[in-house]
Amino acid sequence: MSVTDCEHEEAGWGVFEGLPGDPMMWVLVLSELVAFGLFLGAFIVTRAVRADVFASGQTALDVTLAGYNTIVLVASGWAAAKGAASARTGEYRFARRWLAFAMALGGAFVIIKLVEYAHEISGGIGLETSVFFTLYFLLTGFHLLHVCLGIVILAVVCRSADPIHVGTGTVFWHMVDLVWIVMFPIIYLVR
Amino acid sequence: MRYSLGRLDLTLLALLGLTLATMAVAGATRASVLVDGIVLAIAAIKGRRILLDYLDLRSAPALWRGLATAWLMLIVGFAWAASAVSVLLPSP
Numbered sequence: 001m002s003v004t005d006c007e008h009e010e011a012g013w014g015v016f017e018g019l020p021g022d023p024m025m026w027v028l029v030l031s032e033l034v035a036f037g038l039f040l041g042a043f044i045v046t047r048a049v050r051a052d053v054f055a056s057g058q059t060a061l062d063v064t065l066a067g068y069n070t071i072v073l074v075a076s077g078w079a080a081a082k083g084a085a086s087a088r089t090g091e092y093r094f095a096r097r098w099l100a101f102a103m104a105l106g107g108a109f110v111i112i113k114l115v116e117y118a119h120e121i122s123g124g125i126g127l128e129t130s131v132f133f134t135l136y137f138l139l140t141g142f143h144l145l146h147v148c149l150g151i152v153i154l155a156v157v158c159r160s161a162d163p164i165h166v167g168t169g170t171v172f173w174h175m176v177d178l179v180w181i182v183m184f185p186i187i188y189l190v191r
Numbered sequence: 192m193r194y195s196l197g198r199l200d201l202t203l204l205a206l207l208g209l210t211l212a213t214m215a216v217a218g219a220t221r222a223s224v225l226v227d228g229i230v231l232a233i234a235a236i237k238g239r240r241i242l243l244d245y246l247d248l249r250s251a252p253a254l255w256r257g258l259a260t261a262w263l264m265l266i267v268g269f270a271w272a273a274s275a276v277s278v279l280l281p282s283p
Contacts, residue, residue: 018255
């Protein structure tokens with residue numbers, strides 16, 4: 001094996017080779033998935049222990065608004081994926097438009113979620129109303145922060161529309177999408 | 192100009208349809224272990240489509256597809272198992 005071969009091997013990303021975007025984003029995504037997984041696990045276990053509190057808390061949630069948010073977020077993920085595909089084929093103008101559309105839908109998600117919070121808070125519900133609402137606000141609030149961060153990341157990668165940067169940004173966005181897809185039925189629908 | 196539906200467009204349609212199906216099932220039927228199972232199974236299918244098509248893991252190494260799918264199945268499976276246990280073994 002030549003020196004050049006060795007250098008090439010050392011420069012590789014090992015197990016991260018072959019993933020879309022920058023491997024460091026995948027390190028972040030993995031740690032986020034572990035954090036959300038533990039958080040959701042705590043929610044599920046607490047529901048099994050305090051089923052009555054969770055059942056009454058769940059009836060105060062607005063399933064329709066959460067459903068709209070699911071539709072908005074999967075559409076946003078689609079627009080982001082279209083943006084990444086456009087960037088890969090060198091259609092930078094289209095990539096920027098798709099990413100702008102994805103960010104706008106992300107903004108719509110944030111607004112709908114804030115409207116939902118406002119309804120709940122005006123109805124007298126707060127962080128300390130019950131263990132259900134403590135976990136509900138912490139989980140959905142943590143996710144909402146990730147949506148806001150995702151919009152910022154998409155805005156940053158949108159400027160250059162570089163395929164690697166766009167691929168990296170959209171990986172984070174799809175992680176946020178995936179977490180909501182799992183979170184929606186667990187918090188709002190499963191009894 | 193004709194626009195042909197690509198994989199991403201079909202995935203979006205599938206995700207929208209499955210979301211509407213989830214809300215219809217959860218809203219029209221009384222809560223039960225079966226309904227919880229259906230709702231969570233739909234979430235698993237949607238998550239898998241996001242992993243394969245949006246995240247583009249279809250062309251990534253099998254290790255990553257497996258890891259991401261395992262995370263998804265673990266959460267969804269745990270949620271359903273906890274729901275089933277609390278119904279079958281109600282608290283005193």
